[in-house]
Amino acid sequence: MSSSKPAKKVKTRIKDHELIDQRRRQIAEGAMKVFVAKGYHMATVREIAEAAGMTMGSMYNYVRSKEDIIFFVYEHITHNLREEMKRAIEGITDPKERLRAALRHNLEAVEKHSDAIMFMYQSSGCLDRDSMHVVLGRETEYIKMFEELLRQSLGEQDYDEFRLRLAADILAYLPVIITLRRWSLNRRFKSTEEVMEGIMQFTMHGLDFFSLLAQPSGVAIPEKE
Amino acid sequence: MSSSKPAKKVKTRIKDHELIDQRRRQIAEGAMKVFVAKGYHMATVREIAEAAGMTMGSMYNYVRSKEDIIFFVYEHITHNLREEMKRAIEGITDPKERLRAALRHNLEAVEKHSDAIMFMYQSSGCLDRDSMHVVLGRETEYIKMFEELLRQSLGEQDYDEFRLRLAADILAYLPVIITLRRWSLNRRFKSTEEVMEGIMQFTMHGLDFFSLLAQPSGVAIPEKE
Amino acid sequence: MSSSKPAKKVKTRIKDHELIDQRRRQIAEGAMKVFVAKGYHMATVREIAEAAGMTMGSMYNYVRSKEDIIFFVYEHITHNLREEMKRAIEGITDPKERLRAALRHNLEAVEKHSDAIMFMYQSSGCLDRDSMHVVLGRETEYIKMFEELLRQSLGEQDYDEFRLRLAADILAYLPVIITLRRWSLNRRFKSTEEVMEGIMQFTMHGLDFFSLLAQPSGVAIPEKE
Amino acid sequence: MSSSKPAKKVKTRIKDHELIDQRRRQIAEGAMKVFVAKGYHMATVREIAEAAGMTMGSMYNYVRSKEDIIFFVYEHITHNLREEMKRAIEGITDPKERLRAALRHNLEAVEKHSDAIMFMYQSSGCLDRDSMHVVLGRETEYIKMFEELLRQSLGEQDYDEFRLRLAADILAYLPVIITLRRWSLNRRFKSTEEVMEGIMQFTMHGLDFFSLLAQPSGVAIPEKE
DNA sequence: AATGAATGAGACTTCATTCAT
DNA sequence: TATGAATGAAGTCTCATTCAT
Numbered sequence: 052m053s054s055s056k057p058a059k060k061v062k063t064r065i066k067d068h069e070l071i072d073q074r075r076r077q078i079a080e081g082a083m084k085v086f087v088a089k090g091y092h093m094a095t096v097r098e099i100a101e102a103a104g105m106t107m108g109s110m111y112n113y114v115r116s117k118e119d120i121i122f123f124v125y126e127h128i129t130h131n132l133r134e135e136m137k138r139a140i141e142g143i144t145d146p147k148e149r150l151r152a153a154l155r156h157n158l159e160a161v162e163k164h165s166d167a168i169m170f171m172y173q174s175s176g177c178l179d180r181d182s183m184h185v186v187l188g189r190e191t192e193y194i195k196m197f198e199e200l201l202r203q204s205l206g207e208q209d210y211d212e213f214r215l216r217l218a219a220d221i222l223a224y225l226p227v228i229i230t231l232r233r234w235s236l237n238r239r240f241k242s243t244e245e246v247m248e249g250i251m252q253f254t255m256h257g258l259d260f261f262s263l264l265a266q267p268s269g270v271a272i273p274e275k276e
Numbered sequence: 277m278s279s280s281k282p283a284k285k286v287k288t289r290i291k292d293h294e295l296i297d298q299r300r301r302q303i304a305e306g307a308m309k310v311f312v313a314k315g316y317h318m319a320t321v322r323e324i325a326e327a328a329g330m331t332m333g334s335m336y337n338y339v340r341s342k343e344d345i346i347f348f349v350y351e352h353i354t355h356n357l358r359e360e361m362k363r364a365i366e367g368i369t370d371p372k373e374r375l376r377a378a379l380r381h382n383l384e385a386v387e388k389h390s391d392a393i394m395f396m397y398q399s400s401g402c403l404d405r406d407s408m409h410v411v412l413g414r415e416t417e418y419i420k421m422f423e424e425l426l427r428q429s430l431g432e433q434d435y436d437e438f439r440l441r442l443a444a445d446i447l448a449y450l451p452v453i454i455t456l457r458r459w460s461l462n463r464r465f466k467s468t469e470e471v472m473e474g475i476m477q478f479t480m481h482g483l484d485f486f487s488l489l490a491q492p493s494g495v496a497i498p499e500k501e
Numbered sequence: 502m503s504s505s506k507p508a509k510k511v512k513t514r515i516k517d518h519e520l521i522d523q524r525r526r527q528i529a530e531g532a533m534k535v536f537v538a539k540g541y542h543m544a545t546v547r548e549i550a551e552a553a554g555m556t557m558g559s560m561y562n563y564v565r566s567k568e569d570i571i572f573f574v575y576e577h578i579t580h581n582l583r584e585e586m587k588r589a590i591e592g593i594t595d596p597k598e599r600l601r602a603a604l605r606h607n608l609e610a611v612e613k614h615s616d617a618i619m620f621m622y623q624s625s626g627c628l629d630r631d632s633m634h635v636v637l638g639r640e641t642e643y644i645k646m647f648e649e650l651l652r653q654s655l656g657e658q659d660y661d662e663f664r665l666r667l668a669a670d671i672l673a674y675l676p677v678i679i680t681l682r683r684w685s686l687n688r689r690f691k692s693t694e695e696v697m698e699g700i701m702q703f704t705m706h707g708l709d710f711f712s713l714l715a716q717p718s719g720v721a722i723p724e725k726e
Numbered sequence: 727m728s729s730s731k732p733a734k735k736v737k738t739r740i741k742d743h744e745l746i747d748q749r750r751r752q753i754a755e756g757a758m759k760v761f762v763a764k765g766y767h768m769a770t771v772r773e774i775a776e777a778a779g780m781t782m783g784s785m786y787n788y789v790r791s792k793e794d795i796i797f798f799v800y801e802h803i804t805h806n807l808r809e810e811m812k813r814a815i816e817g818i819t820d821p822k823e824r825l826r827a828a829l830r831h832n833l834e835a836v837e838k839h840s841d842a843i844m845f846m847y848q849s850s851g852c853l854d855r856d857s858m859h860v861v862l863g864r865e866t867e868y869i870k871m872f873e874e875l876l877r878q879s880l881g882e883q884d885y886d887e888f889r890l891r892l893a894a895d896i897l898a899y900l901p902v903i904i905t906l907r908r909w910s911l912n913r914r915f916k917s918t919e920e921v922m923e924g925i926m927q928f929t930m931h932g933l934d935f936f937s938l939l940a941q942p943s944g945v946a947i948p949e950k951e
Numbered sequence: 952a953a954t955g956a957a958t959g960a961g962a963c964t965t966c967a968t969t970c971a972t
Numbered sequence: 973t974a975t976g977a978a979t980g981a982a983g984t985c986t987c988a989t990t991c992a993t
Contacts, residue, residue, distance in 0.1 A: 064976085064977090065976080065977070066975095066976070066977090067976085067977085070977080090317075090401045090402070092317035092318075093317075095961085095962065095963085096962080096963060096964085097962090097963095105978085106978070106979055106980070107963095107964090107979090107980075108964095108965085108966085108978065108979050108980055108981090109977075109978050109979065109980095111963095111964070111965080112977070112978075115964095116963080116964080117962095117963070117964095172397060172398070172456065173397070173398050173399075173400070173401055174398075175398070176315045176398055177315070187459055187460060187463075190457075190460055191460060191463070191464075194460070194464075213465070213470065213474070214474065216464055216465070217465070217471065217474040217475070217478070218478070220453065220457060220460070220461065220464070221450070221453065221475070221478055224453045224456070224457060225446070225449075225450065227456075228445065228446065228449045231397065231449070231452075232415075232445060232449060234412055235412065235415055235416060235419065235445070236445065238412075238416070239416075239419075239441055239445070240438070240441070240442070245438065246442065249438070249439065249442040250442070250446070253442070253443070253446055253482045254482070256481060256482050256484070257478045257479070257481050257482035259481070289952095290952075291952095292952090295952090320986085320987060320988080321987075321988060321989085322987080322988095330953085331953070331954055331955065332954090332955075332988090332989090333953065333954050333955060333956095333990090333991090334952075334953050334954070334955095336988095336989070336990080337952065337953075341988080341989080342988065342989090514955085514956090515955080515956070516954095516955070516956090517955085517956085520956085540767075540851045540852070542767035542768075543767075545982085545983065545984085546983080546984060546985080547983085547984095555957085556957070556958055556959070557958090557959075557984090557985085558957065558958050558959055558960090558985095558986085558987085559956080559957050559958065559959095561984095561985065561986080562956070562957075565985095566984080566985080567983095567984070567985090622847060622848070622906065623847070623848050623849075623850070623851055624848075625848070626765045626848055627765070637909055637910065637913075640907075640910055641910060641913070641914075644910070644914075663915070663920065663924070664924065666914055666915070667915070667921065667924040667925070667928070668928070670903065670907060670910070670911065670914070671900070671903065671925070671928055674900075674903045674906070674907060675896070675899075675900065677906075678895065678896065678899045681847065681899070681902075682865075682895060682899060684862055685862065685865055685866060685869065685895070686895065688862075688866070689866075689869075689891055689895070690888070690891070690892070695888065696892065699888070699889065699892040700892070700896070703892070703893070703896055703932045704932070706931060706932050706934070707928045707929070707931050707932035709931070739973095740973075741973095742973090745973090770965085770966060770967085771966075771967060771968085772966080772967090780974085781974070781975055781976065782967090782968090782975090782976075783969090783970090783974065783975050783976060783977095784973080784974050784975070784976095786967095786968070786969080787973070787974080791967080791968080792967065792968090
């Protein structure tokens with residue numbers, strides 16, 4: 052999980068470091084709302100500034116360009132997702148329980164932050180090279196966390212490294228279906244809760260037969276809910 | 277699989293219907309290249325016209341707006357995906373083989389059309405309401421095809437309707453990981469082929485334990501490859 | 502005097518070459534008026550377009566940037582100055598008469614195009630590197646013309662190459678005092694005509710004693726006018 | 727040489743008069759560097775403040791506007807030029823020697839302060855009306871100094887008042903060729919020194935035959951150097 | 952049916968100046 | 973007196989769309 056310090060410094064004229072952090076948080080939060088509503092390109096910096104509760108000129112004291120803004124939004128979202136995940140599994144000591152909690156939390160987080168996640172998937176093309184690099188690093192961090200949880204779950208048991216890695220990728224990715232197919236799922240299913248439960252089961256079975264978990268029964272899921 | 281007729285008519289002042297179709301195909305193909313390269317908003321209609329091999333003025337004889345163009349591109353891509361899928365499973369009579377072929381083809385199609393699929397996921401927000409509606413319909417069609425394949429695979433066997441639906445959704449969605457996490461996967465794995473194989477296995481195991489397939493052994497996958 | 506072809510091509514989307522020339526002339530003329538009145542930086546492209554008799558959007562079909570505009574203005578002015586000079590001395594065969602006519606014309610041209618020349622001296626810092634290079638080339642052309650006239654005036658006579666060159670530079674430069682010190686001169690003298698006459702005499706005497714002209718008496722100037 | 731007191735008061739809310747002078751000198755010196763490097767319009771007040779070694783807010787205690795700054799720079803430069811000229815001729819009693827020394831110094835000053843002089847010629851359009859008036863006054867002072875030197879050189883001799891005035895103007899102006907045609911001269915001549923010598927000779931000869939100096943031979947210049 | 956020039960609304964960004972501390 | 977954050981007006985340039993030929 053390691054370092055969370057921004058791997059990319061954005062220059063500014065402002066001296067007060069606390070103020071910088073505070074304003075940039077304002078900006079990220081305001082911008083996210085606007086980006087979610089209209090998309091990166093249709094959002095004007097004026098709207099963003101307004102949503103952030105400051106004037107355009109003021110905002111440009113904390114940001115060099117619109118591209119900086121989108122980068123801050125990505126940083127903001129991924130930071131929050133990481134922190135929430137940490138909180139969701141902290142205190143749980145049993146490895147399998149930790150994994151299970153992480154999976155469950157991931158589903159809930161995707162559901163809760165659906166807008167933000169949709170935004171991230173839709174707007175990755177708007178990031179400049181450097182920002183993209185940083186953001187991909189964040190993603191990798193997140194996936195490695197699942198790898199680690201899987202490893203701890205397996206304990207002493209033998210496992211295939213490739214499968215473990217791929218499984219981690221899938222675990223992180225699959226819940227995103229809730230966001231990316233939101234309309235489709237809403238059309239075809241009654242509640243998101245049942246979809247989440249179904250995904251949970253599909254995932255666990257996939258893992259299980261994948262021989263990644265020692266005691267499938269340990270994560271037993273009722274065959275019919 | 278039902279109707280493939282455009283559920284949305286786009287007006288034009290041109291009379292020659294064959295010409296309309298030809299030009300619109302040109303436009304869709306040219307536009308797709310440009311959209312893939314630069315994204316919808318960064319692509320100018322001038323570039324699109326050039327890529328389509330006609331002048332801007334001419335293009336506006338077949339299109340009312342830039343939004344029409346993106347709609348045509350979506351139609352073009354989804355049409356091709358459907359047709360290729362049809363061809364991939366036609367002639368296969370054994371239901372389980374059909375399902376398996378469809379899954380495999382889906383993986384390969386996602387890989388082959390990675391650019392186009394990335395474009396579709398990133399640009400859905402650029403569609404106007406009507407177009408979005410049509411496109412969602414296409415998606416539903418595609419998923420229903422998987423439902424049908426699953427049903428045929430189950431034959432007389434009992435199954436849970438909810439699980440079947442959800443499974444269809446997941447089957448269609450999971451392979452898209454190849455596109456949406458392309459950079460991440462390329463970074464973490466050697467070849468796309470091994471990733472595809474891994475996803476295939478994960479999917480089959482998920483389905484299997486999900487009790488959706490009568491004879492899991494029928495789709496048995498070597499525990500270690 | 503040689504080549505007068507633009508040493509710098511400015512790209513445009515417009516196909517009609519005649520139209521390009523015409524519009525660019527319009528732009529140069531309009532822009533010159535605005536630049537003269539407000540200076541390069543204070544002139545807005547909107548004002549320039551208006552003065553050129555077209556819309557801003559239209560103007561940008563013939564120009565890529567404001568810097569292109571200033572370059573066109575320089576080209577326009579220097580082109581006109583060259584052409585007028587050619588006409589002023591064409592048909593005069595006696596070398597000393599040609600030189601004298603050139604000097605006289607230069608004075609009159611500086612007076613006539615005072616605004617334009619003031620603009621050129623004030624705005625050279627606004628030219629980009631390439632344009633500056635081209636413009637310096639134009640200046641050199643102009644000076645070399647004086648060199649040539651001096652050489653022909655000297656005929657077979659010996660002369661010092663360095664002095665001749667420097668004299669040419671001074672001949673071209675000195676009249677510009679009319680522009681660069683316009684306010685000062687207007688304040689201190691009655692008419693520009695008398696100032697021009699005075700400069701002419703100062704110049705001729707400078708040249709004369711400079712041993713650049715064979716028969717000083719040939720260009721004898723009444724000691725008192 | 728008369729008054730050198732600023733003919734234009736610039737208001738400030740600061741009380742300490744010594745501090746005002748010191749800060750304004752700082753500002754003028756810092757600003758000159760920036761103006762020379764980037765031109766008046768491209769220089770930001772922030773850069774100027776930085777170059778002046780103070781903050782923007784602080785600078786506005788001594789200046790009401792950016793226009794005030796450019797005025798101070800003009801004052802600073804012309805003040806220095808005047809002082810240097812005074813020093814260059816002080817102690818020389820022979821009138822012709824004084825004139826000669828002034829001419830020589832002027833050439834050297836133009837060369838030495840080439841950047842500043844270029845700036846002054848390029849930026850005169852940026853001065854507001856009042857400042858321009860003051861600056862023109864400074865220029866007149868400078869020219870009148872040459873008039874005076876010429877008069878003293880002529881002693882009792884008769885002279886034409888008009889010619890004398892014009893000569894003074896030319897004497898002050900001609901050396902500026904070193905600055906205004908710097909690139910051109912550098913391209914065409916080996917050293918600035920030889921150019922300065924040449925200009926000196928041209929000037930003297932111009933004056934001489936102009937009948938402004940009693941004994942031309944007194945300023946005799948070897949026909950070939 | 953095709954061409955390509957014209958249009959003008961609107962986007963991002965900069966910067967001189969002010970003001971609370 | 974000094975600081976530095978806030979402001980908003982204004983500037984350059986792009987581009988989807990139209991229209992005369």
